[in-house]
Amino acid sequence: VRGPRFRRLKIGAGHRLDVKASGVFVLGIGHGNKLLTDLYNCHLTKVYTVGGLFGKATDDFSDTGKLVEKTTFDHITREKLERILAVIQGTNHKALLMHSNIDMKTQEAYELAVKGLIRPMGKSPPIITAIRCLQLTLPEFQLEIHCLHETQQYLRKIVHEIGLELKSSAVCTQVRRIRDGVFTLDDALLRTQWNLQSIQNAIWDCQLKVKTELEKTLG
Amino acid sequence: VSAAMWGALRGARRPPPPALRRGLAKPAGPRSVRQLREAEEAAPVFQYAGKAAKRKDRIFVWGFSYSGALGVPSFVKPDVGWKKPRRIQTTPYRLETAEKISSVACGYGFTLLSSNTTDITKVWGMGLNKDSQLGFQRSIRDRTKGYEYVLEPSPIPLPLEKPQQTRVLQVSCGRAHSLILTDSEGVFTMGNNSYGQCGRKVVEDETYSESHLIHQLKEFDSTVVQVVCGQDHSLFRTKKGAVYACGWGADGQTGLGHYNITSVPTKLRGDIAGVNIIQVSSYGDCCLAVSDEGDVFGWGNSEYLQLASVTETTQVNIPRHLPFKIGKIKEAACGGTGNIVLTEEGNVFVWGYGILGKGPNLIETAVPEMIPPSLFGWSGFSPDIRVAHVRCGLSQFAALTNRGELFVWGKNLRGCLGTGRMEDQYFPWRVTVPGEVVDVACGVDHMVSMVKSFT
Numbered sequence: 001v002r003g004p005r006f007r008r009l010k011i012g013a014g015h016r017l018d019v020k021a022s023g024v025f026v027l028g029i030g031h032g033n034k035l036l037t038d039l040y041n042c043h044l045t046k047v048y049t050v051g052g053l054f055g056k057a058t059d060d061f062s063d064t065g066k067l068v069e070k071t072t073f074d075h076i077t078r079e080k081l082e083r084i085l086a087v088i089q090g091t092n093h094k095a096l097l098m099h100s101n102i103d104m105k106t107q108e109a110y111e112l113a114v115k116g117l118i119r120p121m122g123k124s125p126p127i128i129t130a131i132r133c134l135q136l137t138l139p140e141f142q143l144e145i146h147c148l149h150e151t152q153q154y155l156r157k158i159v160h161e162i163g164l165e166l167k168s169s170a171v172c173t174q175v176r177r178i179r180d181g182v183f184t185l186d187d188a189l190l191r192t193q194w195n196l197q198s199i200q201n202a203i204w205d206c207q208l209k210v211k212t213e214l215e216k217t218l219g
Numbered sequence: 220v221s222a223a224m225w226g227a228l229r230g231a232r233r234p235p236p237p238a239l240r241r242g243l244a245k246p247a248g249p250r251s252v253r254q255l256r257e258a259e260e261a262a263p264v265f266q267y268a269g270k271a272a273k274r275k276d277r278i279f280v281w282g283f284s285y286s287g288a289l290g291v292p293s294f295v296k297p298d299v300g301w302k303k304p305r306r307i308q309t310t311p312y313r314l315e316t317a318e319k320i321s322s323v324a325c326g327y328g329f330t331l332l333s334s335n336t337t338d339i340t341k342v343w344g345m346g347l348n349k350d351s352q353l354g355f356q357r358s359i360r361d362r363t364k365g366y367e368y369v370l371e372p373s374p375i376p377l378p379l380e381k382p383q384q385t386r387v388l389q390v391s392c393g394r395a396h397s398l399i400l401t402d403s404e405g406v407f408t409m410g411n412n413s414y415g416q417c418g419r420k421v422v423e424d425e426t427y428s429e430s431h432l433i434h435q436l437k438e439f440d441s442t443v444v445q446v447v448c449g450q451d452h453s454l455f456r457t458k459k460g461a462v463y464a465c466g467w468g469a470d471g472q473t474g475l476g477h478y479n480i481t482s483v484p485t486k487l488r489g490d491i492a493g494v495n496i497i498q499v500s501s502y503g504d505c506c507l508a509v510s511d512e513g514d515v516f517g518w519g520n521s522e523y524l525q526l527a528s529v530t531e532t533t534q535v536n537i538p539r540h541l542p543f544k545i546g547k548i549k550e551a552a553c554g555g556t557g558n559i560v561l562t563e564e565g566n567v568f569v570w571g572y573g574i575l576g577k578g579p580n581l582i583e584t585a586v587p588e589m590i591p592p593s594l595f596g597w598s599g600f601s602p603d604i605r606v607a608h609v610r611c612g613l614s615q616f617a618a619l620t621n622r623g624e625l626f627v628w629g630k631n632l633r634g635c636l637g638t639g640r641m642e643d644q645y646f647p648w649r650v651t652v653p654g655e656v657v658d659v660a661c662g663v664d665h666m667v668s669m670v671k672s673f674t
Contacts, residue, residue: 055264067258067259067262069262069265070259070262070263070264070265071264071265071266071267072264072265072266072267072268074270075268075269075270075271075272075674080673080674083622083623083655083673084673086601086622086623086624087624087673089596089601090596090624090649090651091649091651093596093649094648094649094651097648104642104644104645104646105579105642105643105645106578106579107578107579107580109578109646110577110578110579110645110646111578113593113594113646114591114593114594114646115593116593116598130598130600130601132600132601165673165674166673166674167267167268167272167674168267168268
């Protein structure tokens with residue numbers, strides 16, 4: 001008997017990735033869709049590398065949009081950029097504690113805050129847990145952003161706001177997700193590997209990781 | 220004739236003057252990539268900040284405003300109809316100042332700002348002035364009377380010998396008196412002197428309100444480099460490392476071996492005799508001093524276990540060495556009931572009574588407890604964050620990191636923490652200030668911070 005082995009697969013998608021971005025995109029097949037909802041409820045952070053360009057401001061914050069303004073950027077130094085990033089991280093850390101819905105007056109809130117385990121376990125606006133500059137060669141720069149509940153357009157907006165804060169302007173040239181919860185770039189399949197054998201191997205490798213993470217977070 | 224005339228008129232279409240000649244119009248349509256690129260390159264470039272743009276210095280205030288201590292008159296008396304009086308400013312609010320401010324001090328309901336300029340006006344004050352702690356502020360309506368509340372930063376006239384050469388180095392405020400340190404003319408004191416805290420003899424039944432008297436202190440063993448006000452006493456630290464004190468001593472806070480009032484600054488002995496002290500601190504009735512070797516000495520009130528590690532008595536009137544094994548100490552700050560120190564490694568230790576910063580369960584301790592650095596933003600991701608300074612208000616604590624972030628905790632009396640909420644804070648919480656915080660001064664129910672803008 002010959003013919004395709006699998007017919008009518010139910011495929012579900014994990015966290016959204018829009019058209020202009022690239023990187024790790026989690027899919028669930030068949031019974032794995034139930035694991036997708038559990039992974040969503042874990043509220044794990046995602047890591048992006050975001051590339052930006054100083055000197056331009058566009059209407060949709062990316063370099064393919066309509067030009068709004070051009071500015072100078074020769075006054076920008078790595079020190080100033082790191083200062084701005086430290087403040088962004090600080091205000092987002094505050095938002096993290098506030099949206100996690102724990103009463104700040106209890107001893108357990110203090111213990112969790114010391115360990116750094118406070119996280120919003122429900123709906124919340126996008127929060128950046130960590131941000132740092134990987135490289136800065138004017139006019140280009142690259143940031144690594146760890147975030148929760150975000151959209152890629154929000155990350156582009158952050159790049160635009162960093163430009164404004166530095167008294168210049170910036171557009172986002174590249175958004176690449178390098179980690180989504182437990183799945184990293186090493187586990188991801190390339191376009192050339194989208195065949196049955198590699199998919200099966202990938203599922204087999206990731207099963208253990210997903211199980212341990214779910215047990216740890218959801219108990 | 221008519222046909223020829225009409226023909227001439229119709230045919231005589233003169234060419235338009237050269238300036239108004241138009242070419243044929245091109246059809247409109249989506250612009251090609253080349254047109255977009257050319258339009259982009261032709262767009263003007265704006266410059267918002269040059270290469271040598273300097274960072275600006277700003278002052279931010281927050282807390283209880285009805286005493287006038289915040290220096291914003293529209294909070295107390297609104298100048299426009301739609302504004303309502305604001306009793307408490309819960310988040311940092313920018314205060315416009317005439318000059319760059321180099322030193323700030325918060326007292327009990329009043330504030331002093333000073334600049335190290337050589338202009339005539341060097342010190343500004345705002346808030347309560349019932350004991351002339353802000354000098355004599357002449358009332359505009361009645362030239363013989365003074366103001367009891369000063370709502371705006373008002374210049375304080377100092378009786379300087381060389382007003383255009385002397386610089387004001389530091390200011391300090393207590394409950395009802397203030398001290399101003401200059402570089403060449405000693406220390407100026409003003410305000411309440413009922414316990415001799417201004418360094419002059421106590422005059423019976425003296426009225427301190429609307430007083431023009433500003434006393435000058437010059438006799439110390441060497442130049443005074445730091446002045447500190449406790450609640451009703453004053454401490455002076457000189458360049459040679461000695462400490463002088465005057466004022467109320469019923470809790471032993473003058474450290475002179477007795478519990479009486481001292482009205483002349485007298486040198487302290489006890490465990491700090493011969494020790495080079497590099498920093499002194501006080502705000503309530505307890506005092507701490509740090510030596511250059513990293514040891515800490517304490518004296519004064521010990522009802523809240525501040526000095527319980529060396530003695531059971533509740534008042535200590537002679538400086539005692541506090542034998543803590545927590546490392547070399549760099550900076551210390553005293554509050555009303557709790558104390559805080561910063562070690563060379565960047566760790567923060569608290570002890571005493573009240574909300575100490577380790578959750579609601581830690582109410583009092585006689586031995587210093589360390590606050591975990593992860594609460595100040597230290598993590599595996601950013602391992603080089605250190606606490607650079609610690610400050611104390613009456614029942615609040617503040618810590619500044621080397622990245623310019625401000626963390627506060629303690630009792631949130633009338634919104635003085637600046638977190639935006641009115642609840643007490645049991646562990647260090649970040650205050651969002653639009654800039655890098657350089658220094659902060661904590662008072663009873665308000666705080667003032669000196670901030671540098673980002674770019």
